[in-house]
Amino acid sequence: MHHFVENLKAACATQRSISHICREIGLNRQQFNRYTSGETRPSAHNLARIASFFDLSAADFSLAPAAFANRLHKPERGGSEGSDLFKGFPGDLAALRRHAGYYQTYHLSPSWPDMVVCSCSRLYEAGGLMHVTSIERIRDADNSIEQHSKYAGLASFSRNRIFIYERARGRSAMLSQTILLPFELHQKVYLRGTTMGVSWRKENLPYASRMIWRHVGAEPDLRQLLSRCGVVPFSSRQLPPTVRSYLEAAGTSVMAVPSDY
Numbered sequence: 001m002h003h004f005v006e007n008l009k010a011a012c013a014t015q016r017s018i019s020h021i022c023r024e025i026g027l028n029r030q031q032f033n034r035y036t037s038g039e040t041r042p043s044a045h046n047l048a049r050i051a052s053f054f055d056l057s058a059a060d061f062s063l064a065p066a067a068f069a070n071r072l073h074k075p076e077r078g079g080s081e082g083s084d085l086f087k088g089f090p091g092d093l094a095a096l097r098r099h100a101g102y103y104q105t106y107h108l109s110p111s112w113p114d115m116v117v118c119s120c121s122r123l124y125e126a127g128g129l130m131h132v133t134s135i136e137r138i139r140d141a142d143n144s145i146e147q148h149s150k151y152a153g154l155a156s157f158s159r160n161r162i163f164i165y166e167r168a169r170g171r172s173a174m175l176s177q178t179i180l181l182p183f184e185l186h187q188k189v190y191l192r193g194t195t196m197g198v199s200w201r202k203e204n205l206p207y208a209s210r211m212i213w214r215h216v217g218a219e220p221d222l223r224q225l226l227s228r229c230g231v232v233p234f235s236s237r238q239l240p241p242t243v244r245s246y247l248e249a250a251g252t253s254v255m256a257v258p259s260d261y
Contacts, residue, residue, distance in 0.1 A: 005038040007061045007068040011054045012036065014072065025053050045093055048128030052087050058127065088163075089156045090130045096157035099188055100124055101218045104228060105134070106243050107211035110199045112138075115231040116239060116247060121213065123155055130155040132164050137229040151176070162191065174198050178211055189215050192246055212246050 015021050018036075022029045027046065034040045035050075042050060044058070051058045060071050090096055105119045121134040134151040153166030164178040176197035183190050195211040198204050216225060232238050234248060 003063065003065055003068065004041065004061050005036065006065050007063065008036055008050070010065065010069060011056070011072055014054075021053065025049050043128070045090075045128035088158075089154050090128070091156040091158045091163075093125070093128070093130065093157070095160075096123075096130045096155060096162065097125060099157075099162065099191065099215070100130070102216050102220050102222075102225060103191075103213040104216055104225065105211065105213045106239070106247060107195050108209040108247060110205060110207050112231045115233055116236070116243075117231055118238070119229050120225050130157075132166055134166060135226065135229065137226065138231055161193075180211070180213060190242055191215075210247055210249075212243050214240060214243065 012018060012021060018032060019029060021027075022032050025032075026049070035042050041047075047058045047061070051060065054072065056071060060068060063071065100123045103121045103123070105121050106116050107119075109115075109117050117136070117138070119134060119136040121132060124131055124133075132151070132153045132155050134153075136147070136149040136151075138147040150169045151166040152169060153164060155165075156163045160181055162180040164180070166176050166178070168174050168176075174197065176195060178193060178195040180191040180193035182188060183192060191213040193211055194208055196206070196208045198206050228238060234244060239247075
């Protein structure tokens with residue numbers, strides 16, 4: 001961050017005023033002045049917000065001034081649409097932090113009719129953003145199927161809702177979206193909502209179904225958490241009553257889009 005102040009001033013010079021920058025980013029003017037004077041450095045979260053406003057990465061502010069000027073006028077990112085989308089993350093990070101930790105997740109899938117898919121996910125903060133990693137392990141001995149999938153993505157918090165976008169790792173990567181909200185404003189054990197993705201079986205149909213996350217703490221027994229991943233019937237004792245009730249309210253059906261839609 002040796003060149004941070006000089007680079008920040010150069011970036012600000014491309015805008016009509018410091019006040020405009022502060023309004024757009026949502027930062028206090030006096031706080032921002034302390035950044036440009038070198039009195040203090042922004043937190044990782046605020047640095048990410050500043051960088052996003054200028055269509056840069058946080059690391060760009062550590063570049064030598066000449067290299068920074070080149071990046072400032074020739075950003076690597078795509079059009080403004082992509083930049084505007086990225087500005088939606090992490091949203092209200094302070095509100096999102098209270099939901100950080102590990103979760104056992106449950107949802108319905110057309111690949112496994114009349115069953116509940118149990119997986120695990122983790123929400124954690126890094127670099128001013130809230131990241132998501134998920135693992136799905138499915139074993140079907142009767143059909144000689146063993147499926148291990150890993151996902152990585154980002155989460156955003158807005159209007160008491162958590163928006164999660166994930167991408168599967170591997171050659172056949174797919175994208176999925178999940179929207180969650182607490183059962184009650186100050187309750188964080190269960191997060192309920194909807195997930196949308198593409199079925200692994202059933203002709204790879206896109207689908208939407210109910211999903212519910214159960215918070216299991218910041219440092220759970222990871223081996224035990226993974227052992228509970230798989231597909232189970234609605235009658236399984238593994239399903240907490242709250243989970244069973246929420247998923248049963250939707251029936252065992254999942255809304256899928258026909259391949260010739």
